[in-house]
Amino acid sequence: xxxxxxxxKQRQIKGQELVSFFVNKPSIYLVEIKARTKGEKQMGGSDDxxxxxxxxxxxxxxxxxxxxxxxSPAAFPGGKLHGLSKSVFFFLPLVNxxxxxxxxxxxxxxxxxxxxxxISSGEEVSLSNIxxxxxxxxxxxxxxxxxxxxxxxxxxxxxxxRFVDSDDVKVVIDDVVKRNNRSxxxxxxxxxxxxNEEQSGNFETNxxxxxxxxxxxxxxxxxxxxxxxxxxxxxxxxxxxxxxxIKDKIRFKAREYxxxxxxxxxxxxxxxxxxxxxxxxxxxxxxxxxxxxxxEQIGKLGYEVTDPYDxxxxxxxxxxxxxxxxxxxxxxxxxxxxxxxGWNWGxxxxxxxxxxxxxxxxxxxKDFINFVLPR
Amino acid sequence: MKLNYSRSQTFAVLIVAxxxxxxxxxxxxxxxxxxxxxxAVIREEDNASVVKALDLPDVNEVLRNIRQxxxxxxxxxxxxxxxxxxxxxxYSYTVExxxxxxxxxxxxSTTSQLSLDGFFYNAYTVDINKxxxxxxxxxxxxxxxxxxxxYKYLRGRLERIPVSTENPKGWEGIVSRNTPEFKDxxxxxxxxxxxxxxxxxPEKRRKVEVYKFTGLLFQKVREYEEKMPEVYL
Numbered sequence: 001x002x003x004x005x006x007x008x009k010q011r012q013i014k015g016q017e018l019v020s021f022f023v024n025k026p027s028i029y030l031v032e033i034k035a036r037t038k039g040e041k042q043m044g045g046s047d048d049x050x051x052x053x054x055x056x057x058x059x060x061x062x063x064x065x066x067x068x069x070x071x072s073p074a075a076f077p078g079g080k081l082h083g084l085s086k087s088v089f090f091f092l093p094l095v096n097x098x099x100x101x102x103x104x105x106x107x108x109x110x111x112x113x114x115x116x117x118x119i120s121s122g123e124e125v126s127l128s129n130i131x132x133x134x135x136x137x138x139x140x141x142x143x144x145x146x147x148x149x150x151x152x153x154x155x156x157x158x159x160x161x162r163f164v165d166s167d168d169v170k171v172v173i174d175d176v177v178k179r180n181n182r183s184x185x186x187x188x189x190x191x192x193x194x195x196n197e198e199q200s201g202n203f204e205t206n207x208x209x210x211x212x213x214x215x216x217x218x219x220x221x222x223x224x225x226x227x228x229x230x231x232x233x234x235x236x237x238x239x240x241x242x243x244x245x246i247k248d249k250i251r252f253k254a255r256e257y258x259x260x261x262x263x264x265x266x267x268x269x270x271x272x273x274x275x276x277x278x279x280x281x282x283x284x285x286x287x288x289x290x291x292x293x294x295x296e297q298i299g300k301l302g303y304e305v306t307d308p309y310d311x312x313x314x315x316x317x318x319x320x321x322x323x324x325x326x327x328x329x330x331x332x333x334x335x336x337x338x339x340x341x342g343w344n345w346g347x348x349x350x351x352x353x354x355x356x357x358x359x360x361x362x363x364x365x366k367d368f369i370n371f372v373l374p375r
Numbered sequence: 376m377k378l379n380y381s382r383s384q385t386f387a388v389l390i391v392a393x394x395x396x397x398x399x400x401x402x403x404x405x406x407x408x409x410x411x412x413x414x415a416v417i418r419e420e421d422n423a424s425v426v427k428a429l430d431l432p433d434v435n436e437v438l439r440n441i442r443q444x445x446x447x448x449x450x451x452x453x454x455x456x457x458x459x460x461x462x463x464x465x466y467s468y469t470v471e472x473x474x475x476x477x478x479x480x481x482x483x484s485t486t487s488q489l490s491l492d493g494f495f496y497n498a499y500t501v502d503i504n505k506x507x508x509x510x511x512x513x514x515x516x517x518x519x520x521x522x523x524x525x526y527k528y529l530r531g532r533l534e535r536i537p538v539s540t541e542n543p544k545g546w547e548g549i550v551s552r553n554t555p556e557f558k559d560x561x562x563x564x565x566x567x568x569x570x571x572x573x574x575x576x577p578e579k580r581r582k583v584e585v586y587k588f589t590g591l592l593f594q595k596v597r598e599y600e601e602k603m604p605e606v607y608l
Binding site: 269270271272273275278279280281282284289291293294297300301321324325342343344345346347348349350357359360361362363364365367371 | 469470472473474475492493494496516517518519520521522542544545546550551552553554572573575576577606607608
């Protein structure tokens, strides 16, 4: 598995939050989201905290056919977690390009981390050494399989035996609890410490398509030494159109820099029609049509564009230059229009302060601004 | 008064005259080979006749600081007339990030005649009205645009030739993504200036504005669109 994206900034989420990530290859990806939510009592008698997750606007409902997204195994229900953390692992095929994780809390939630891993075709995927905080019976780990093939999985667990209240682990596959036939008292808990401290098990799934959930519930402090997924694969995933990839990269960068995505896309459309090899007769180069002198100056700001025709370098350089211009007009009236005028015409050609004299702009600059910011 | 020359004296005078003519011919031919121009005897303008106070041997001392600029650029070319050729130096430097200036020096003057906005892009000489005197086109770049300004040398100064479409409140000359061309469009022996403006991609067209030099300014005389084999950026 190859880590392709990581967001480990722990934070409280009170409103919807969109997290974007970019992948370069069509493949199966593992998206891990770890979060914690509080129950009603912990909230002082008000509502439970809950958190639901959407990936690329795909929702993860219960398997009963009813939406009930906050009750889905892919959600983080405060009424069950009582402030403890839970991890949800989404296995799903993704095309190359920009992807989005939409986090929607009910009241609020604490996001602990998001990680995205690329899984190579035919790779045997294992996760190991997953520990849990001490707590009573609650959802611990959920593995979500969306349109991927999975023959089965095996578990290796370490359970601590105690005089009172030993560690137990429940296994639920597609809402079906795997029963333990050795204990009547704990028949719904497949692994119980009273049998043995080190236990393992193999489970067949034979998922072929659609949405599937594998849930592990924890009682007290079991440790998942290792979980191995067997026969994990997907149907062929088509590559995205190269222009769409470029657009995705621009959108991604626009989010990173806090600029309107459509505006930045229109700048590139106007400059190069999304042709990364575009070269003007006067040697303006690449997607943002960076001039050599501009490339040099971007280098002065700390980013070396060694190849203006390289998609990533040109986008990065273009955004650095645009942000530099935008910051220069901070606090000014018509900040954005001045930024665009400076981009097109050169910011030395009109006064920085005061209202922009629209009539003094050359036609091409007016056309450029009108195209990028349609009125 | 009647002058009597012997045959040998007459022959000697003819020989001297022939040698003088030969020397003139060689001189003119050499210059023509060297300069590819009008066949007249041209010498580089005397510095002292243009600049009175020349304390320094050249402009290097003055420009030392400019040359520290990592984006410093310079170019030298010669502006020719039937009598003189004038050395024109262009020095371009960064005022602040993404803002350049282009200073223009004539001969070895230590004072710039022009200080133009933008980084120096290029400069050319061209005899637009075929009067035997070159005009100077200077191109600077700012943002994504190029600014082309045309000058004639008059009374010891570079004087800008205005363009009929320029906006006194905003810009002078031609401002475009592209630089103008000089062509004899109407085959009258004089050059017209053609300015090019791009269309929105993906349209494979461009707008062309044709300017005629009236002696005082470039007057727009025609405007048309033309198809291009590729998107014109």
